[in-house]
Amino acid sequence: MSRPDFQIEDTTAARPTRAWVLHPDIKSAKERRLASHSLAEAVSLAHALPQIEVMGAQIVPLKTARAGMLFGSGKIEEIKQSLSDHEVELVLVDGPVSPVQQRNLEKVWGVKLLDRTGLILEIFSDRAATREGVLQVEMAALNYQRTRLVRAWTHLERQRGGLGFVGGPGETQIEADRRAIDEQLVRLRRQLDKVVKTRALHRAARAKVPYPIVALVGYTNAGKSTLFNRLTGADVMAKDMLFATLDPTMRRFEIPEGPEVILSDTVGFISDLPTELVAAFRATLEEVLAADVICHVRDISHPESEQQAKDVRQILTSLGVEKDRPMFEVWNKLDQMDDTGAAAMRVRAGRDEKVFATSALTGEGLPPLMAAIAATLQGSKRREQLTLGFADGKKRAWLFAQELVESETQTDDGFDITVLWTAAQADQFSRQ
DSSP, X not given: OOOOTTOOOOSSSSSOEEEEEEEEEETTOSSOOOHHHHHHHHHHHHHTSTTEEEEEEEEEEESSOBTTTBSOHHHHHHHHHHHHHTTOOEEEESSOOOHHHHHHHHHHHTSEEEEHHHHHHHHHHHHXXXXXXXXXXXXXXXXXXXXXXXXXXXXXXXXXXXXXXXSSSOEEHHHHHHHHHHHHHHHHHHHHHHHHHHHHHHHHHHHTSOOOEEEEEEBTTSSHHHHHHHHHOOOOOOOSSXXXXXXXXXXXXXXXXXXXXXEEEOOOBOTTOOHHHHHHTTTTTHHHHTOSEXXXXXXXXXXXXXXXXXXXXHHHHHHTOOTTSOEEEEEEOGGGSOHHHHHHHHHHHHXXXXXXXXXXXXOTTXXXXXXXXXXXXXXXXXXXXXXXXXXXXXXXHHHHHTTOEEEEEEOSSEEEEEEEEOHHHHHHHHTO
């Protein structure tokens, strides 16, 4: 995969890039999260890349963002001194930075600068393992680069090519760069289409297996992979690190005294996820759309657990997950709370049959969760009567291939068929 222009340069394999993290706390922002927690998350994002060494981090209070420089002149000089004192090579700004702001700040500070979107793209680029993940990240990175071409660098303003005899002056560098990116995006989309078709075939093959899908979703670092490993005995990468999992992992798993299911571990969500990545990873999250049960795993020990849960719900809604889809909240990481806090969470969770207080690390609370999932899946099948015409041979064949048919009677016009299926299977049938 070709690396994006904004990638962090690792000049020497032995020495990491010295970075400084800034969180602009803008008072005029519509939704303000607690600045200290936002800064901590930004530092965690930086630590997710092994080639970065965080030399320092600070909150920068702002009334409003300055159009050309983001920060005021006094604060810019103050930060410049800190960067110089610590020999910083890279500044990470936890928020959006316009191309003009980026160019101006890099010029004043004499360092490379990445905004939140650029950093998350760099992490995803570093972690993507499957062919689809690599292609999606590269497309997202190119779309991001395309927005950076608006007079971001002075060399883009020069002209090249063309003698001027026909059609006016030659093509500018910025136009040529944008055209090159567009051509590369077209090539990547073609490659991705092929990969998506292969995934569709794999999904269709799984659909023939009468196993319901249970998807684990949640904020990044909520403990989904640890829970996945605990239940399936798998060895999925599970670290105290943001975006430890990027590509979806699926395993067959038999619930104790319940049905066999396919358990799916998905990419973690995060607030202010770059729009480029929301679109790029939609296909990766298709497993969630096809899931019979969704487990929303929360880090209940995190001080902003409620806000994180809100972010996850918003993303699920944007993906098109229906509100009536069976969903459980898994309040994870009880082991990271003190006895009083953990006891309070157990009591609160006990008041709602859809909420389970757990520790994926110790296994606490998992048996009741598994029993609830089993009861939901076993009770989710319903019997229905269908009438198909002779021309509906494809639909009839699909029903038999899925082993959903209980009985069939031929009529003058076609077939009366009795099926036993889940809501997800009914939805799949409607799309045949």
